[in-house]
Amino acid sequence: MLNLSKSLEAFNEAKTLMPGGVNSPVRSYRSVDCNPPFIARAEGDKIYDIDGNEYIDYVGSWGPMVVGHAHxxxxxxxxxxxxxxxxxxxxxxxxxxxxxxxxxxxxxxxxxxxxxxxxxxxxxxxxxxxxxxxxxxxxxxxxxxxxxxxxxxxxxxxxxxxxxxxxxxxxxxxxxxxxxxxxxxxxxxxxxxxxxxxxxxxxxxxxxxxxxxxxxxxxxxxxxxxxxxxxxxxxxxxxxxxxxxxxxxxxxxxxxxxxxxxxxxxxxxxxxxxxxxxxxxxxxxxxxxxxxxxxxxxxxxxxxxxxxxxxxxxxxxxxAEPEAGEPDYSRKLTLKTKKLLLGWQEKAREAGVSIQAHQAGSMFGIFFSEKEVYDYADAEAADQEAFKVWFKAMLEQGIYLAPSQFETLFMSGAHSEEDIDRTIEAAGRAFAAVAAL
CATH class of the missing domain: 3.40.640.10 (Type I PLP-dependent aspartate aminotransferase-like (Major domain))
Known part of the structure; x- marks a missing residue:
């Protein structure tokens, strides 16, 4: 189990100082029924909490860290x-x-x-x-x-x-x-x-x-x-x-x-x-x-x-202009994102779990749904309990995702091929946990 004892102590104190213990609601992790890790520092595609845990970060401060943390x-x-x-x-x-x-x-x-x-x-x-x-x-x-x-x-x-x-x-x-x-x-x-x-x-x-x-x-x-x-x-x-x-x-x-x-x-x-x-x-x-x-x-x-x-x-x-024969920065991120989502889709199929995977360049996300998702009603109809199980299983494996199926994930230039491969493997184990529901 992930040790978050210091984060829990910090969260309990924060709740006496700020509404819900946070300065923006989704950070409270309320929608996934667990407590948030408190972050101490970040570098590249990794963030580190005050308990010493390391995570591969696909939130990127909700989008701006396109070149990675602390570039x-x-x-x-x-x-x-x-x-x-x-x-x-x-x-x-x-x-x-x-x-x-x-x-x-x-x-x-x-x-x-x-x-x-x-x-x-x-x-x-x-x-x-x-x-x-x-x-x-x-x-x-x-x-x-x-x-x-x-x-x-x-x-x-x-x-x-x-x-x-x-x-x-x-x-x-x-x-x-x-x-x-x-x-x-x-x-x-x-x-x-x-x-x-x-x-x-x-x-x-x-x-x-x-x-x-x-x-x-x-x-x-x-x-x-x-x-x-x-x-x-x-x-x-x-x-x-x-x-x-x-x-x-x-x-x-x-x-x-x-x-x-x-x-x-x-x-x-x-x-x-x-x-x-x-x-x-x-x-x-x-x-x-x-x-x-x-x-x-x-x-x-x-x-x-x-x-x-x-x-x-x-x-x-x-x-910046790319080197000769190389795709530009935005295209590189798009290709990385596509690789990650194709890997997730394959792992979901292996586990027998139905998902919808969406991508727009380096923005991406999945819904636990058998039908395509076109609007808010479709998103709301997706399986929120399955997402909670998947999210927690990913967090336990050091993959930091947005704590809501209604939020978007982001790729950065700092994400390595090795970390993307690691994330795909972690997703396979998380999908297996969903299948066991």
């Missing part, structure tokens, strides 16, 4: 930056350097604004969309998570294409009433709601590759339909690529699927592990943001020099 190039740049001060609250050249590098990969972001979190990014993009269009309603998709701002903490109402209701205490009915929710990947529901009130909707916001109900790619042609109908109704299309940016492909889902959104939200990787996000898009729209325009948004720590440094160095690594 020497990133660490060196951060150490040097820290000697020059940690925050100025004033303009710096490095903000422009990072912005130009982001724009070189995401040309749809003609102008952008740095912020500190994915929540801040999506919240600001929606305010801008409302200010630009003069409309109040927004449309989101059930199971797509865009942060914890009030207008996005909304669940479906009584119908499948209807105005939302609050999904958290503290969110007012009035706020929720301006948010329309429909199922992800449902073309007919989208056509119906756009026909009904498309001219009243300021923006459609979507995770083009869903990452918060597990990894669920869009059906063929679905994103193109979103683009077509939003253009017809003068509605802005916002791609929330906080998770799938630089993951679904180097240029995110918009490059992978050939769609140009009006606004894009990025996060995770552009901070290289530090708190950074951004929103941006067409120059005409972004010019409405203060101080150029009337839509207000500000942040003292936005463009923080340490965060900009970590993001810039990370992007330099993943955008």
């Amino acid at each position: 020497p190039q990133v660490v060196k740049a951060l150490q040097e930056a820290a000697t020059r001060g940690t925050s100025y609250g004033a303009p710096t050249v490095i903000e422009s350097e990072l912005a130009k590098l982001v724009q070189s990969v995401y040309p749809s972001m003609e102008m952008l604004r740095m912020v500190n979190s994915g929540t801040e990014s999506t919240m600001s993009a929606l305010r801008l969309a409302r200010g630009y269009t003069g409309r109040e309603k927004i449309l989101k998709f059930i199971g797509c998570y865009h942060g914890h701002s009030d207008s996005l903490l909304v669940s479906a109402g009584s119908g499948m294409a209807t105005f939302g209701v609050p999904s958290s205490p503290g969110v007012t009915k009035g706020t929720a009433a301006d948010t329309i929710t429909i199922p992800y990947n449902d073309e007919e529901a989208f056509k119906e709601i756009m026909d009904k009130c498309g001219d009243e909707i300021a923006a459609v916001i979507v995770e083009p590759v869903a990452g918060n109900m597990g990894c669920i790619p869009p059906k063929q042609g679905y994103l193109r339909l979103l683009r077509k109908l939003t253009e017809e109704h003068g509605t802005l299309l916002i791609f929330d690529e906080v998770m799938c940016g630089f993951r679904a492909s180097l240029g995110g889902a918009q490059a992978a699927y050939g769609i140009v959104p009006d606004l894009t939200c990025l996060g995770k990787i552009i901070g290289g592990g530090l708190p950074v996000a951004a929103y941006g898009g067409k120059r005409e729209i972004m010019s409405k943001v203060s101080p150029s325009g009337p839509v207000y948004q500000a942040g003292t720590l936005s463009g923080n020099p340490l965060a900009m440094t970590a993001g810039l160095e990370t992007l330099k690594i993943i955008t």
Whole structure:
């Protein structure tokens, strides 16, 4: 058995200091009925807890550690930056350097604004969309998570294409009433709601590759339909690529699927592990943001020099030209991810366990389900008890995964072929434990 005695002691103390003992809910491990290991350090593709246990990490701080933990190039740049001060609250050249590098990969972001979190990014993009269009309603998709701002903490109402209701205490009915929710990947529901009130909707916001109900790619042609109908109704299309940016492909889902959104939200990787996000898009729209325009948004720590440094160095690594005959960084991650998932699928078949495996570049995940998973209802119908058994069996073998079937996993450049092979073998034993249920 995995020894987590020090972690348990630390967790018990933390629960007296913080709600649930954590600063973000999923870290509590409540959905898998066990206690979390408390992490002491990380390097490469490994993390180490305070009990001395080593794990191969496929969470990667929920996505940003695309080059691995404590990459020497990133660490060196951060150490040097820290000697020059940690925050100025004033303009710096490095903000422009990072912005130009982001724009070189995401040309749809003609102008952008740095912020500190994915929540801040999506919240600001929606305010801008409302200010630009003069409309109040927004449309989101059930199971797509865009942060914890009030207008996005909304669940479906009584119908499948209807105005939302609050999904958290503290969110007012009035706020929720301006948010329309429909199922992800449902073309007919989208056509119906756009026909009904498309001219009243300021923006459609979507995770083009869903990452918060597990990894669920869009059906063929679905994103193109979103683009077509939003253009017809003068509605802005916002791609929330906080998770799938630089993951679904180097240029995110918009490059992978050939769609140009009006606004894009990025996060995770552009901070290289530090708190950074951004929103941006067409120059005409972004010019409405203060101080150029009337839509207000500000942040003292936005463009923080340490965060900009970590993001810039990370992007330099993943955008570097590959050696002759070698695939680029993003392609290498995609191939590693494919190898891992094919191995998991083979081990599941050997154990007689039904799974659905999804991949979008270096994002991936599995569902314990006999049927394909296209939306939140499908994900919810997957076998959660089987996942718990599998998760715990993997953790016991030193494989660190997201403690929920509704979360996405991530590959990094630091994952070795040997560690991927080890993970596949561990999965075989974990699937056998599921089969024994």
